[in-house]
Amino acid sequence: MTEPLKLPENRRSFYYLARLYESNDNRVLRACLTIDWPNEAADIITSGALTPGGLTYEIPIDTDDGPQWLDVVERESGVFTCYCASEGFVEVSEEQQRQYIYDQDWLIKVLKSHLNLTGEQVSLIPGTLEWLGNLQVDGRPYQILLAKYLTSMDGFKTIYQFLENWHGKTAGVVLTISERLNHLLPLPDGYPVMSIMSLLSSQEPCNLDAKKLKELLKASYKPSSGTLEVRWESHGSNGQFESEGLDPWEVRGGQRCKVASMIYDAWLVGNRGVSTEEIREEGISYTHPRNCFNDSNRWEDYIKYDSKVWSLKATPRSRRHTVT
Numbered sequence: 001m002t003e004p005l006k007l008p009e010n011r012r013s014f015y016y017l018a019r020l021y022e023s024n025d026n027r028v029l030r031a032c033l034t035i036d037w038p039n040e041a042a043d044i045i046t047s048g049a050l051t052p053g054g055l056t057y058e059i060p061i062d063t064d065d066g067p068q069w070l071d072v073v074e075r076e077s078g079v080f081t082c083y084c085a086s087e088g089f090v091e092v093s094e095e096q097q098r099q100y101i102y103d104q105d106w107l108i109k110v111l112k113s114h115l116n117l118t119g120e121q122v123s124l125i126p127g128t129l130e131w132l133g134n135l136q137v138d139g140r141p142y143q144i145l146l147a148k149y150l151t152s153m154d155g156f157k158t159i160y161q162f163l164e165n166w167h168g169k170t171a172g173v174v175l176t177i178s179e180r181l182n183h184l185l186p187l188p189d190g191y192p193v194m195s196i197m198s199l200l201s202s203q204e205p206c207n208l209d210a211k212k213l214k215e216l217l218k219a220s221y222k223p224s225s226g227t228l229e230v231r232w233e234s235h236g237s238n239g240q241f242e243s244e245g246l247d248p249w250e251v252r253g254g255q256r257c258k259v260a261s262m263i264y265d266a267w268l269v270g271n272r273g274v275s276t277e278e279i280r281e282e283g284i285s286y287t288h289p290r291n292c293f294n295d296s297n298r299w300e301d302y303i304k305y306d307s308k309v310w311s312l313k314a315t316p317r318s319r320r321h322t323v324t
Contacts, residue, residue, distance in 0.1 A: 005113040007206045008047040011197070013040040014206050017049045018107055018177045018196060022148050026102040030095055031059035035067050050100035059097060063087055072097055108132060108146065111175070111196070114208040117144055119282070124166070129159055132175075134282075137214045139234035140261040141282075142221075143172030144213075150176040150193065156184065164188040168278060171221045171265040173213065189269045192220045221268065230302065230314045232264040241302045243314075249298045255284050259292055263303060263310050273311025 008014050016037060020026070028050055033041035044050070057072040063084050070082035072092060080097065081089045103109075108121060108130060117133030118141075124131050128148050134141035149155025163169060174187065179195045187193065194216055201207040230243045237254040239261070251260050262274045262282070276287055286292035289310060293299035304313050 005110050006048045007110065007114070007208070008040075008043045008049075009205050010040065010043060011200050011202075011204075011206060012037070013043040013047060014200060015197060016040060016044055017047060017102070020049075020102045021104065021107045022177060023102075026104055027053070028100040028102055029056060029059060030098040030100070031061070031092075034096070035060055035062050045100065049103055049106040051103065053099045053101045055094065055097040056099045057097070059092065061090055061092070063090075107196075110208070111144070111146065115144065115210045115213065125158060125162055128155065129162060135210070135213065135217070137217050139236055139239060139257055140171070140265065141258060142217045142265075143170055145172060145174045147174050147176045147193075150174065151178045151180065151184065160185075160187060163191060167271065169269060169271065170262060170274070171217070171269060173217060173220070190220070192216060221265075230264075230267070230312055232260060234261060243302065246301050249302055251293065255286070256292060258282060259284060259286065259310070263312055267312040267314060267317060270317045272316075273309045276308040276310070279310070 008017065020028070028044075030041070030045070033044060037044065058069060059072060059082070060067045061070050061082050061084065064086050065084075068084055070084055070090075072080050072082055075081050075089070080092050080094070082092055083089050111117070112121070112132055115132075115135055117135055119131075119133040121133065122131040123129075124145070130146045132144045132146050135144050136142075147155070147159055150159060159174070169189070169191075172191065174191060174193045175196050176193060177196055179197050181193055181195060184193060194213065199208050199210075199212050201209060230241065232241050233239060234251075234257045237252065237257055239251045239257040241249040241251070241260070251257055259274075259279055262279065266272070266274050279286060289299045289303050289305050293303070302313055304311055
């Protein structure tokens with residue numbers, strides 16, 4: 001099993017690096033870290049999110065009059081100085097002039113690695129919304145999305161409109177960096193939002209806890225007792241459909257259970273169903289329920305197939321309905 005990617009040691013370092021994901025500037029100056037993040041500077045630099053760049057010749061210097069941006073000049077061979085009115089010439093080291101380049105994919109790589117997400121990353125709205133992969137919870141896949149600018153008016157509107165019309169949407173969650181989410185309006189179909197910072201362990205060393213995310217997903221998509229005409233439960237490679245008036249149907253096999261979960265989740269959030277193409281994107285080659293659920297014709301009690309769309313034989317649910 002591949003080892004998870006290295007994380008910084010403390011929460012403040014992680015927060016600094018995560019915020020850079022929403023920044024259009026991927027340049028980090030060592031001199032700025034020394035002044036603004038003195039206790040975290042070394043942790044940030046060794047996190048794996050930054051790669052050394054060249055030297056810069058304009059840096060902030062902490063003077064008696066406060067931080068000032070000053071030009072760096074080479075007074076002698078290998079000797080660099082800045083000049084400020086209050087202190088005269090101030091010698092600076094090469095490390096103070098060092099600039100680093102932030103890997104804009106670092107946060108995505110970290111989340112996929114530590115949350116054990118499956119599937120290839122897809123840019124749903126380039127630069128704004130990413131599909132990171134699926135998280136398996138009790139045998140059911142949930143979509144994990146990562147959003148930028150969700151707490152800005154324009155960003156929220158763009159993401160809301162996309163989710164409202166996205167035919168590929170099934171049960172899942174939108175992750176974002178901000179911890180101030182109380183003012184947000186609900187996303188379409190009750191799609192939950194969670195701050196990445198809430199996944200972090202409270203004690204050092206820093207760790208991402210997938211259990212917290214799984215608990216949110218279970219709570220958000222747990223059907224209310226007695227309100228659903230069809231129920232689906234799965235545990236690993238075994239699952240079962242139940243519906244009043246029908247005999248329970250047991251489904252066996254990891255891929256078959258995954259397909260059944262996709263169909264059921266699509267119904268829960270009010271989608272028409274899932275397409276054969278969407279099933280293939282999960283690495284599953286079945287083209288028809290007949291060759292997927294090849295246990296006589298039991299599948300026909302619960303599933304219908306029309307124009308390459310697999311759906312549940314149940315009353316359609318409103319796309320506005322929030323699953324509680």
